[in-house]
Amino acid sequence: MAKxxxxxxxxxxxxxxxxxxxxxxxxxxxxxxxxxxxxLSFNVEPYFSFTTGxxxxxxxAFSMRWYKDILRNGMAMPDAAFSLAWLxxxxxxxxxxxxxxxxxxxxxxxxxxxxxxxxxxxxGLSRSEMPxxxxxxxxxxxxMIVPLVITAAGMFYFYSxxxxxxxxxxxxxxxxxxxxxxxxxxxxxxxxGFDKSLVRASQSLGAGALTTFRKxxxxxxxxxxxxxxxxxxxxxFDEVVAVLFLASPEQRTIPRQMxxxxxxxxxxxxxxxxxxxxxxxxxxxTVLELLRRRSERLRGITNS
Amino acid sequence: MVDSQTVLSGPITAADGxxxxxxxxxxxxxxxVRAVSLVVPLLAFVLASFVIPIFALMWQGVYNDRFSTYxxxxxxxxxxxxxxxxxxxDLFVALVADLKKARKDRTIGRIATRVNQEYPGTRSLFTxxxxxxxxxxxxxxxxxxxTNKKWANIEVWxxxxxxxxxxxxxxxxxxxxxxxxxxxxxxxQNENRxxxxxxxxxxxxxxxxxxxxxxxxxxxxxxxxxxxxxxSSNLLMIMVLLPFWTSLLVRTTAWIAILQSQGxxxxxxxxxGITADDSRFSLIYNMTGTIIAMTHILLPFMILxxxxxxxxxxxxxxxxxxxxxATPTMAFIKVYVPQTIPGVGAGGLxxxxxxxxxxxxxxxxxGQDGQLISNMxxxxxxxxxxxxxxxxxxxxxxxxVLLLYxxxxxxxxxxxxxxx
Numbered sequence: 001m002a003k004x005x006x007x008x009x010x011x012x013x014x015x016x017x018x019x020x021x022x023x024x025x026x027x028x029x030x031x032x033x034x035x036x037x038x039x040l041s042f043n044v045e046p047y048f049s050f051t052t053g054x055x056x057x058x059x060x061a062f063s064m065r066w067y068k069d070i071l072r073n074g075m076a077m078p079d080a081a082f083s084l085a086w087l088x089x090x091x092x093x094x095x096x097x098x099x100x101x102x103x104x105x106x107x108x109x110x111x112x113x114x115x116x117x118x119x120x121x122x123x124g125l126s127r128s129e130m131p132x133x134x135x136x137x138x139x140x141x142x143x144m145i146v147p148l149v150i151t152a153a154g155m156f157y158f159y160s161x162x163x164x165x166x167x168x169x170x171x172x173x174x175x176x177x178x179x180x181x182x183x184x185x186x187x188x189x190x191x192x193g194f195d196k197s198l199v200r201a202s203q204s205l206g207a208g209a210l211t212t213f214r215k216x217x218x219x220x221x222x223x224x225x226x227x228x229x230x231x232x233x234x235x236x237f238d239e240v241v242a243v244l245f246l247a248s249p250e251q252r253t254i255p256r257q258m259x260x261x262x263x264x265x266x267x268x269x270x271x272x273x274x275x276x277x278x279x280x281x282x283x284x285x286t287v288l289e290l291l292r293r294r295s296e297r298l299r300g301i302t303n304s
Numbered sequence: 305m306v307d308s309q310t311v312l313s314g315p316i317t318a319a320d321g322x323x324x325x326x327x328x329x330x331x332x333x334x335x336x337v338r339a340v341s342l343v344v345p346l347l348a349f350v351l352a353s354f355v356i357p358i359f360a361l362m363w364q365g366v367y368n369d370r371f372s373t374y375x376x377x378x379x380x381x382x383x384x385x386x387x388x389x390x391x392x393x394d395l396f397v398a399l400v401a402d403l404k405k406a407r408k409d410r411t412i413g414r415i416a417t418r419v420n421q422e423y424p425g426t427r428s429l430f431t432x433x434x435x436x437x438x439x440x441x442x443x444x445x446x447x448x449x450x451t452n453k454k455w456a457n458i459e460v461w462x463x464x465x466x467x468x469x470x471x472x473x474x475x476x477x478x479x480x481x482x483x484x485x486x487x488x489x490x491x492x493q494n495e496n497r498x499x500x501x502x503x504x505x506x507x508x509x510x511x512x513x514x515x516x517x518x519x520x521x522x523x524x525x526x527x528x529x530x531x532x533x534x535x536s537s538n539l540l541m542i543m544v545l546l547p548f549w550t551s552l553l554v555r556t557t558a559w560i561a562i563l564q565s566q567g568x569x570x571x572x573x574x575x576x577g578i579t580a581d582d583s584r585f586s587l588i589y590n591m592t593g594t595i596i597a598m599t600h601i602l603l604p605f606m607i608l609x610x611x612x613x614x615x616x617x618x619x620x621x622x623x624x625x626x627x628x629x630a631t632p633t634m635a636f637i638k639v640y641v642p643q644t645i646p647g648v649g650a651g652g653l654x655x656x657x658x659x660x661x662x663x664x665x666x667x668x669x670x671g672q673d674g675q676l677i678s679n680m681x682x683x684x685x686x687x688x689x690x691x692x693x694x695x696x697x698x699x700x701x702x703x704x705v706l707l708l709y710x711x712x713x714x715x716x717x718x719x720x721x722x723x724x
Contacts (some may be wrong), residue, residue: 029600031546131337148678149663151354154359
């Protein structure tokens with residue numbers, strides 16, 4: 001905490017602490033809704049609220065039943081003893097397990113597609129020779145801006161005509177398009193600080209274009225590429241509107257499953273899934289922070 | 305060694321003898337091609353899977369050939385009719401012929417649906433007359449009107465004339481609470497049928513409210529983050545970034561758990577004796593719920609641009625203002641706030657653009673009066689299957705969003721968009 005300067009008046013002291021309190025409340029507003037799902041997901045009752053037992057910290061009031069339900073929901077024989085057959089049953093029939101598999105499959109494919117195309121485009125766009133730079137950039141960023149309903153409705157209308165709706169490919173393409181703006185923005189941001197003379201130095205030492213890219217450019221922009229990829233992944237992982245319009249039940253993803261869970265039967269299984277997703281986002285956030293620090297360190301070296 | 309005399313006298317050439325000017329142009333052209341070829345794959349992908357689908361849908365907003373495809377004779381006759389005088393026998397002959405064929409091809413439902421969009425309450429008129437069409441005899445005008453008196457109503461025929469035109473402004477008219485008529489052009493819809501303009505207005509108001517709330521809550525937090533030493537501000541930044549990275553549905557679910565009538569806030573209120581058990585607040589499944597949840601979800605989009613602008617403002621400016629005799633409030637308003645305007649603009653526009661097209665949260669926690677225009681578009685896409693109207697509503701929304709996007713690009717520049 002910064003010390004207040006000696007000329008601070010009493011009124012300013014009071015205001016300073018009131019201000020801190022206000023900020024504290026806003027931070028609570030930001031973080032509390034996310035933290036509140038954690039204890040609720042261990043509720044033994046099928047409700048979305050705290051029971052008296054939970055408030056008294058009665059161990060009886062807590063259970064893992066909703067986490068087990070993630071595995072068991074939709075299984076042919078959920079009550080069978082734990083065995084290989086049980087595992088294959090949940091792997092093949094569990095509704096949530098299918099959604100998780102779909103989410104990862106679609107997310108990873110969409111991320112690879114959008115990261116590869118987006119990185120190339122960002123490199124091209126950062127060159128000063130690029131004609132119509134501003135126009136092309138605004139077209140490439142527009143998937144982030146256009147309301148998702150319009151995007152999804154347009155894709156639903158168009159993809160049905162070319163037999164892409166209700167296929168994995170259709171959903172992957174949709175998610176890849178929605179993810180590219182994030183890749184472009186993050187990679188462009190890394191390229192802004194990129195020292196062009198490094199490329200010239202490499203060329204003057206006899207390296208070809210490909211070697212220069214692989215050995216000089218790539219290691220420097222890789223943190224931006226990875227964080228762009230993470231953004232693209234989380235975009236796909238969290239996307240539900242396009243899935244609602246384009247996917248058949250076969251391609252249900254986690255958010256789609258949560259959507260119908262909220263609309264049809266509100267069961268704390270959703271909260272258990274939500275808890276797992278919060279943990280996932282904490283992991284992603286940590287990776288991103290580490291990447292940012294690495295990028296700063298690398299660029300610190302290039303600038304000196 | 306090249307003789308220096310010859311080099312200087314003629315045009316300057318490269319090693320292979322071509323003039324240097326030409327060589328430079330070639331090199332520039334090559335590097336431009338290289339830059340373009342890096343961008344082309346993504347541009348082609350975005351055009352094919354995003355831009356073209358949206359244009360294809362938008363085209364539906366002004367073009368609908370459903371009626372004319374299934375009623376070739378009638379559409380032909382309708383185009384000859386001026387829409388003012390009584391419909392003549394030719395029209396009725398064409399009507400019966402097309403109805404007969406439509407009944408056989410099972411396309412009567414599509415025709416009826418299309419006219420019903422233009423003139424509600426005519427669906428059964430078509431289906432029932434089509435059933436009897438086989439037995440009808442000339443003169444058709446009399447026998448058709450005999451089956452149903454509504455056929456004598458000129459408005460039905462005018463509606464059919466409108467629907468027989470493939471390129472039509474009628475969906476945009478509907479989307480703006482009007483009707484496109486043959487005789488009077490655009491007219492206003494009846495009072496009780498005016499829903500869309502109100503919905504656009506509500507969407508605008510909710511987005512503006514969310515934007516204002518985000519600014520109100522985001523400004524102090526961004527200021528705190530920008531003025532604290534890096535170590536503690538990084539720690540607090542996690543509290544902003546974690547919601548940003550958490551799934552939208554998780555946050556919406558959390559708000560349901562908090563705001564519902566048996567939820568955390570209401571339980572707390574009852575426990576503290578602020579409200580009675582039987583008069584719990586209804587905080588969700590209405591506009592309040594939509595606004596609270598959307599503010600929470602969009603708040604990081606306000607804080608991050610604000611923070612990145614505030615970070616660049618040197619603290620010495622404020623100190624200089626104080627040393628010149630300004631009170632803290634004065635210094636803040638006159639010196640600090642004007643410098644944060646770019647951040648306010650960037651964050652505010654971004655939040656507004658995102659809010660105006662919101663779909664998921666209003667659909668889940670909005671109830672009746674918390675629905676936005678996106679929900680109506682989805683309804684017409686998926687439930688009522690009036691795609692052209694969905695396209696018209698979407699077209700208006702898209703135009704608004706693109707206008708804001710253009711302003712954003714002009715004022716702030718999309719290159720300056722930062723994430724986290």
